[in-house]
Amino acid sequence: xxxxxxxxxxxxxxxxxxxxxxxxxxxxxxxxxxxxxxxxxxxxxxxxxxxxxxxxxxxxxxxxxxxxxxxxxxxxxxxxxxxxxxxxxxxxxxxxxxxxxxxxxxxxxxxxxxxxxxxxxxxxxxxxxxxxxxxxxxxxxxxxxxxxxxxxxxxxxxxxxxxx
Amino acid sequence: xxxxxxxxxxxxxxxxxxxxxxxxxxxxxxxxxxxxxxxxxxxxxxxxxxxxxxxxxxxxxxxxxxxxxxxxxxxxxxxxxxxxxxxxxxxxxxxxxxxxxxxxxxxxxxxxxxxxxxxxxxxxxxxxxxxxxxxxxxxxxxxxxxxxxxxxxxxxxxxxxxxxx
Numbered sequence: 001x002x003x004x005x006x007x008x009x010x011x012x013x014x015x016x017x018x019x020x021x022x023x024x025x026x027x028x029x030x031x032x033x034x035x036x037x038x039x040x041x042x043x044x045x046x047x048x049x050x051x052x053x054x055x056x057x058x059x060x061x062x063x064x065x066x067x068x069x070x071x072x073x074x075x076x077x078x079x080x081x082x083x084x085x086x087x088x089x090x091x092x093x094x095x096x097x098x099x100x101x102x103x104x105x106x107x108x109x110x111x112x113x114x115x116x117x118x119x120x121x122x123x124x125x126x127x128x129x130x131x132x133x134x135x136x137x138x139x140x141x142x143x144x145x146x147x148x149x150x151x152x153x154x155x156x157x158x159x160x161x162x163x164x
Numbered sequence: 165x166x167x168x169x170x171x172x173x174x175x176x177x178x179x180x181x182x183x184x185x186x187x188x189x190x191x192x193x194x195x196x197x198x199x200x201x202x203x204x205x206x207x208x209x210x211x212x213x214x215x216x217x218x219x220x221x222x223x224x225x226x227x228x229x230x231x232x233x234x235x236x237x238x239x240x241x242x243x244x245x246x247x248x249x250x251x252x253x254x255x256x257x258x259x260x261x262x263x264x265x266x267x268x269x270x271x272x273x274x275x276x277x278x279x280x281x282x283x284x285x286x287x288x289x290x291x292x293x294x295x296x297x298x299x300x301x302x303x304x305x306x307x308x309x310x311x312x313x314x315x316x317x318x319x320x321x322x323x324x325x326x327x328x329x
Contacts, residue, residue, distance in 0.1 A: 024206055026224065026316045028258070028300060030216040030245055034309035068250045068308035132307045163309075 036065040036163045038073075038137070048143060051082065051092060051153055056142040063100050064134035067163035070127035073098060073106055074160040076120040081112035082143065082153035089114040093145040096157055098123075100137040102130065110155070112145055124164060204230035204320045206296075214300050216245065216258075216312070221301040228264060228294050232322035234286045236262070240278035245302070245312040256312065257303040266294035278316065 040061040048055035065071035075098055081091025093112035099105040106123040125131060139159065147153060207227045214222050244255035261272040267286040306312055 024208070024318050025212060026208070026298060026318060027213045028216065028245055028312075028314040028316065029213060030256075030306045030312035032217070032306045032309045032312075066307060066309045068247055068254050068310070127308065129304075129307060 032066065034066065034163060036067060036071055036161050038063050038159050038161050046141060046157075048082075048141075048153075051143055051147045053146060054143055056140065058138060058140045061137050061139060061159075062134055063137045063161060064131070065125075065127075065161060065163055066132040068127045069164035070125045070131065071161050071163055072122055072124045073100075074120055074122045074158075074162075075106055075108040076118060076158040076160065077108060077110045078118060078156040078158070079154075080116035080119045081110040081145075082147075082155050084147075084149060084151055084153055086151040087149060090149075091116075091155070092143060092147055092153055094141055094143045094155075097140045097142075098137060098159060099140070100125065100131075101135045103135070108157075109144075127164070200231065202232050202322045204228075204232060204234050204322055206236075206318060206320055214298070216300065216302060216306060218306075220305050221299065223300075224298045226296050226298065228291060228296050228320070230286070230291055230320065230322070233288045233290055234320055234322055236284040237281050237317075237319040237321075238262070238273065238278055238284065239281040239317050240275055241315040241317070242313075243279040244275045245306065245314050247308055247310050247312055249310040250308070254308060256306055258314075259299075259301040259303070260316065261299040261301070262296065263299075264291070264294060264296040266291040269296075275314070 038061055041059065043059070046057045046059065048057060063071075063073070075096055077096070079091050081093050083089070083091040091110070091112045091114070094110045096108040096110065097105050098108075103125055104123060106121060108119070108121045110119060139157075141157070205228070207229075208224060209227060210225065212224070214224050216222055238260070240260075242253075242255065244257045247254040247256075258275045259272055260275060260278060261270070262284060263270045264284075264286070267289040269284055269286060271284045273282050
């Protein structure tokens, strides 16, 4: 009986020892390329027509940024308003509103008048699955001042998006 | 020669012939001994990296050898694919499945449950040589930009708990 007990203990000790353990790791990896863009502009020219009355234009686009921290959108008016071709630095005021679906709108109030260039506003949006896969957005521009003088009026409005 | 002489001669001849083979031992015993060491191992012949870039599911075949019933201990370092660039440690969960042909083992684990060790048993079957497969299925496809990683540690060892299926 003592021998049997001893043998059983010995076998248990052999089997319990991690002699033949063969540790191995499996590495799981993945990579996603960064994408941060505003796209879908059908045209780069927004024509208000005659600006001796209040005018508005609207254009659809899309926005996408797959940074986990989200994105910052910046609206910039190069001339600070619709600048007269004939009277340098004289500009009409307008409001530009960038509205991503389901997210807060970003409003730029172009101050017009003389002098101000590169007027901008920014808005940060948190990272989300919808922003990472892409969402629709609209850009609405409304003139808030009428022109008294004849001639052409223009501005360059830039929508810039960067990852946070 | 008398019968008595013949008997004496025969006896002496027999003693002479068989004298070298005479052994005093009253018992004969033989001790036979053999030993085969325990050996259990998993080999990933196509590498041990599973790349889930741009895909939701991927498999990794392996060869398994074990001359004992075995246990496989599984554990995950992160409990999901961790985005390296995110300080908050954004995780993408996955389903870990392991199939072993000869033992008919088929188990699946959520990546979160692998934060603590889980085990797979051969149910008393000694497979010797067999094949298996690991399958990773993401809960959601990798979405945010950056590099993701996790490490699943796999230890195979002879089982002392041979549960019969």
